[in-house]
Amino acid sequence: MNSTDSSAAGSAHSCEEPYDREAEQAVLGALLLVPRAVDTVVSVLRSGADFYEAAHEEVYRAVLAVHDRPGVRADPITVAAELGRRGSLARVGGASYLHTLVQAVPTAANAEHYAEKVAEAARRRDLIRALTAGLQRARLLDNSPEEAAEATLAELRRLAGNGGEQRGLWLGDLVPQFVDELEAGSDPDALDTPWPDLNAVVELKPGQLITVGAATGGGKSLFAMNLVAHVGLRRARPVLMASLEMGSKELVARLFASEATVPLDRLVRRRVEDRDWERMAAVAGMLQQAPVVLDDSPSLTVGTLRSRIRWMAAQGRPPALVVVDYLQLLTPERSGRATTRAQEVGDISRGLxxxxxxxxVPVVALAQFNRGSVGRRPLVSDFKESSAIEQDSNVIVLLHRELDGDGGDTGPKAGTVEAIVAKNRNGAAGRVVDLAFQGHYGRLTSLHGSRDAFA
Known part of the structure; x- marks a missing residue:
C-alpha cells in the first residue's frame, strides 16, 4: 500500500468510525524524529492496536523493536530495515512513506498530544463496537434480556476503567499505609464476625471467597444470618444476602428471633405473645434502618448477583459483604448435555x-456437604458435586454438629457447633472454634477460645 492508497483508505473509514489519520501520522513521525519521545508515547497508547490503520500499527511496532536495541536510533532508515526484515515494508507503503510521516509532524514536541488523540479515537471505536455488540445480543433469542444486558454492562465497565487515569501501585505509596494499619492494629478494609474467638483466626477481606460448609441441619443458615445481622446492624455496613434456601419472610423471622430473643417457632407460626411484642418493638426500628438487601429471587445466577451489586452501588450503598445461601443452588449460566454437574458447580464457584x-468485596458462600460426611468430622473434600470449591476459596470454615437420626443434638458436645477453619490462605488453619447452637433463637454464640483441630 502506498501513501495515496493509505490516505484513501483512511478517508473511506473515517465516516464510519472515529479516526484521526493526521494524529496517527504525527505520532509516528515524532517517534522517527525524536527517539526519546517513545517513553512518553508508550505511556499514553495502550498498544499498537490503538492505531486504526494496520500500516501505522506495523510501523509503530517496528519503531519499538528498533528502540529496544542498545545503541540503535529509530529513524526512517533503521525502521525501514526492520520492516524489510519482517516482510512488511511494502505493506506500509515502502521507505518513502516513512519519510512522509516525518514530514507530517507539525512539531515533534507535541508527541504526547498526538498520542492522546489517537488513544481517544481508539476508545471511541471500542465504545461503538461494544454498544453494537450489545444491540446484537439484545436481538438474539438464545439468551435472556438480563444476560444480554449483563454482558454489555461488563464490557462497558471494562471500557470505562481503561479510559481513566492509570493507577500505579508504587511500593513507596503502599508502605506508609501498611505501617499505619500495623500501628492501628487492624485492617480497615476487613470485616469481623460476631464471634470473637473466630475473629482471632480469620478476617473477611475484600476480594476473598469465604466458603462455609455444613451438612443439612449443621447451622450454616444461622451462621449466615448472624453474620448479616452483625455487619448490617452492628457495623452499619451495607450487605447483600442472596437466599435460595429460605424466603424473605423466613429471613426476617430469623432476624427478629436472634435480635429480640423471641422463640423462632412462635414467629414462624405467627403465635407471638405480649412479651414478644415488647421485645420485637425494641429492635424493629433498628431492623427497618439496616442497610441490608434480602434477595430470595428464584433462579439466581452469578450474573444476577453482579447486577444486584451494581444496583446497590447506584443507590449509593455498595455492599461491604455479599452472602449466598447456598452455592450449589445458584443457577449455572451455562448448561447442556456436554456440561457435567461438577463443571456447573465449578463455574459457579469460580464466578463467585x-x-x-x-x-x-468479601463473598461468603454457604455450601452443602455430600452424604459421605455424615457421622464424622467433615473434610474440605466433602463439598457436594465439585472439588473446585476447595480450590477457589480463600477461607474455608466447616461446621460440624453431632445429630441423631431425628436431627436432634447428641453426643458429648450436644448443643455445640464446631467451626473448623480448614483453609486460611492468609492465616492459621486447622483451628476449631466452639459455638453454642441456640436454634430456638436462630443464633450461634461464642463459647471459649479456639483449639487445634487435632487436639
Missing part, C-alpha cells in the same frame, strides 16, 4: 471468586 475480586 471473580465477583469478589471485581467489586472488592
Amino acid at each position: 471468586k471473580l465477583l469478589a475480586g471485581e467489586f472488592g
Whole structure:
C-alpha cells in the first residue's frame, strides 16, 4: 500500500468510525524524529492496536523493536530495515512513506498530544463496537434480556476503567499505609464476625471467597444470618444476602428471633405473645434502618448477583459483604448435555471468586456437604458435586454438629457447633472454634477460645 492508497483508505473509514489519520501520522513521525519521545508515547497508547490503520500499527511496532536495541536510533532508515526484515515494508507503503510521516509532524514536541488523540479515537471505536455488540445480543433469542444486558454492562465497565487515569501501585505509596494499619492494629478494609474467638483466626477481606460448609441441619443458615445481622446492624455496613434456601419472610423471622430473643417457632407460626411484642418493638426500628438487601429471587445466577451489586452501588450503598445461601443452588449460566454437574458447580464457584475480586468485596458462600460426611468430622473434600470449591476459596470454615437420626443434638458436645477453619490462605488453619447452637433463637454464640483441630 502506498501513501495515496493509505490516505484513501483512511478517508473511506473515517465516516464510519472515529479516526484521526493526521494524529496517527504525527505520532509516528515524532517517534522517527525524536527517539526519546517513545517513553512518553508508550505511556499514553495502550498498544499498537490503538492505531486504526494496520500500516501505522506495523510501523509503530517496528519503531519499538528498533528502540529496544542498545545503541540503535529509530529513524526512517533503521525502521525501514526492520520492516524489510519482517516482510512488511511494502505493506506500509515502502521507505518513502516513512519519510512522509516525518514530514507530517507539525512539531515533534507535541508527541504526547498526538498520542492522546489517537488513544481517544481508539476508545471511541471500542465504545461503538461494544454498544453494537450489545444491540446484537439484545436481538438474539438464545439468551435472556438480563444476560444480554449483563454482558454489555461488563464490557462497558471494562471500557470505562481503561479510559481513566492509570493507577500505579508504587511500593513507596503502599508502605506508609501498611505501617499505619500495623500501628492501628487492624485492617480497615476487613470485616469481623460476631464471634470473637473466630475473629482471632480469620478476617473477611475484600476480594476473598469465604466458603462455609455444613451438612443439612449443621447451622450454616444461622451462621449466615448472624453474620448479616452483625455487619448490617452492628457495623452499619451495607450487605447483600442472596437466599435460595429460605424466603424473605423466613429471613426476617430469623432476624427478629436472634435480635429480640423471641422463640423462632412462635414467629414462624405467627403465635407471638405480649412479651414478644415488647421485645420485637425494641429492635424493629433498628431492623427497618439496616442497610441490608434480602434477595430470595428464584433462579439466581452469578450474573444476577453482579447486577444486584451494581444496583446497590447506584443507590449509593455498595455492599461491604455479599452472602449466598447456598452455592450449589445458584443457577449455572451455562448448561447442556456436554456440561457435567461438577463443571456447573465449578463455574459457579469460580464466578463467585471473580465477583469478589471485581467489586472488592468479601463473598461468603454457604455450601452443602455430600452424604459421605455424615457421622464424622467433615473434610474440605466433602463439598457436594465439585472439588473446585476447595480450590477457589480463600477461607474455608466447616461446621460440624453431632445429630441423631431425628436431627436432634447428641453426643458429648450436644448443643455445640464446631467451626473448623480448614483453609486460611492468609492465616492459621486447622483451628476449631466452639459455638453454642441456640436454634430456638436462630443464633450461634461464642463459647471459649479456639483449639487445634487435632487436639
